[in-house]
Amino acid sequence: MGLNRLNLISRYPALRERAYALFFVGSLAAVGATQLLTFGQLWLVYELTESALMLGWLGAAMSLPNLAVTLLGGVIADRYDKRTILQVTSSGNMLLSGILVVLVLSGDIAVWHILLIAGISSLLNGFDWPTRVAIFPQLVERAALPSAVALHSFIWQLMRMTIPALTGFLLFAAGVGVVFAAAGIGYLMMCVTLLYLPLRPALSASSSVGAGAQILEGIGFILRNDIFKYLLLLTFVGMFFVNSHTQLMPMFASLNLTDEVGLGFLLAAGGVGSIVGTLVIGGMRQDGDLTYAMLLSGVLAGVATVGFTVASMFAWFYVALALQFFAACVGSMFLITSMTAMQLCVPDELRGRVMGIHTMCYSLLPLGGLFLGGVTDLTNIFIAVLVGASVYIVLLVGSLTLKSSLRHLRYATLQQIPRSVDLSIDQSAATSASISHETPVPPRPQ
Numbered sequence: 001m002g003l004n005r006l007n008l009i010s011r012y013p014a015l016r017e018r019a020y021a022l023f024f025v026g027s028l029a030a031v032g033a034t035q036l037l038t039f040g041q042l043w044l045v046y047e048l049t050e051s052a053l054m055l056g057w058l059g060a061a062m063s064l065p066n067l068a069v070t071l072l073g074g075v076i077a078d079r080y081d082k083r084t085i086l087q088v089t090s091s092g093n094m095l096l097s098g099i100l101v102v103l104v105l106s107g108d109i110a111v112w113h114i115l116l117i118a119g120i121s122s123l124l125n126g127f128d129w130p131t132r133v134a135i136f137p138q139l140v141e142r143a144a145l146p147s148a149v150a151l152h153s154f155i156w157q158l159m160r161m162t163i164p165a166l167t168g169f170l171l172f173a174a175g176v177g178v179v180f181a182a183a184g185i186g187y188l189m190m191c192v193t194l195l196y197l198p199l200r201p202a203l204s205a206s207s208s209v210g211a212g213a214q215i216l217e218g219i220g221f222i223l224r225n226d227i228f229k230y231l232l233l234l235t236f237v238g239m240f241f242v243n244s245h246t247q248l249m250p251m252f253a254s255l256n257l258t259d260e261v262g263l264g265f266l267l268a269a270g271g272v273g274s275i276v277g278t279l280v281i282g283g284m285r286q287d288g289d290l291t292y293a294m295l296l297s298g299v300l301a302g303v304a305t306v307g308f309t310v311a312s313m314f315a316w317f318y319v320a321l322a323l324q325f326f327a328a329c330v331g332s333m334f335l336i337t338s339m340t341a342m343q344l345c346v347p348d349e350l351r352g353r354v355m356g357i358h359t360m361c362y363s364l365l366p367l368g369g370l371f372l373g374g375v376t377d378l379t380n381i382f383i384a385v386l387v388g389a390s391v392y393i394v395l396l397v398g399s400l401t402l403k404s405s406l407r408h409l410r411y412a413t414l415q416q417i418p419r420s421v422d423l424s425i426d427q428s429a430a431t432s433a434s435i436s437h438e439t440p441v442p443p444r445p446q
Helices: 002-011 018-049 052-079 082-106 111-134 142-173 176-195 211-224 226-241 243-255 260-282 290-313 317-345 348-378 381-402
Strands: none
Touching: 018 052, 018 082, 018 111, 018 142, 018 176, 052 082, 052 111, 052 211, 052 348, 082 111, 082 176, 111 348, 142 176, 142 260, 142 317, 211 226, 211 348, 226 243, 226 290, 226 317, 226 348, 226 381, 243 260, 243 290, 243 348, 243 381, 260 290, 260 317, 290 317, 290 381, 317 348, 348 381
16 A cells, blocks of 8 residues: 555655645545536436526536636736635635525525526636646646646546536435535535645736736737647647537437446546546656657547547447547547646746636537537538547647647756746747747746
8 A cells, every 4th residue: 555655656746745635635525516516407407497408508607607707717816816716716616506505405496596506606617727727836846747737637537437426326315405515515625625725935927917918918928839829729629629529428329329327338438538548648757758649649539539429320339438438538648738738838927827728628618519519410420520520630730740849849848948937028039948939938037
């Protein structure tokens, strides 16, 4: 047991830090609570309406407010104390969970209640998620950032795999009120953890300029730097065109001539695959070629998703199951590698804004599902997935092979980039020894 623990810490050095270990436990509770809240609301809306359209409206309530405020959330994360922000968002979600418990137990619950609460929670998460990824440098040394990013992704993938089953058990055994109560307890655990979280000092963005100017400052930084511009673009396109096939998983289950149990296996295969990919890439060597890892994993994710679709159309259930596992595995490897590359070279003063924009990718899944569903109605599911995967692969290969600033990115190289920048410096005139001239990063101010 002791040897296994040492191996785990050696592979994921972020766990050596007490601050990160506490944050990891709190995040397990908070992310689990978010999943409980989500699946509980989905089940309750369908029980009340039996309407697929109403589920679509619920999906919009869960994603659109988040998209609307995430840029502002990044500004807030850069400007103010991150612990306080997370305490406010976690407390707010805990309160919303409690309101749902009261409404369910009173029997006065209505669909508009659920939609309103989902929208408010989505707004809160628009501030929570950018802050949650921007706080890493206050928890770990820079060298441990790759493992911190991998472990953060592991939390989401683990909850994605386990919480649907837990929700189903709680619904069967105790009812939806208990599901929402469990979500509230999870958020409470996050709040308590934050009280005891030791944080390193942080560099905050100046509050002398308005929020709008700071948002434009963050966007301008991304557009001037190839690493951020192209990796964010590839992440968004991958989520929208490829990963969004999970939104149509009930249709794939039907094509495979299976029932709810088969659907559960397909969803679980994706969850397990994501965890495996997270663990593999989290232990990547410091001198590993990140560009090659992203190129290979991204192409394989697109091809495997098309293969999964073909297997489903022929009702080859076990083949589809294996391909879904593999697609999720390599897809998570791309996501974590690209996110780690950005975390390593984003200036601390811009971290909340830049990484906050990255968190918007998760809200693109429902919108991508809408695209795939629309193309499927016009043609068929194979054409829809093939078109989406083709767009992604062409853009991926073109970006990572044709842009010299993106070739042969490595952890060791990215870690040499200064963490703090003088935002008044003209970045077009700056140079960096670790990044090509096409991706200018200003030197640390003297």
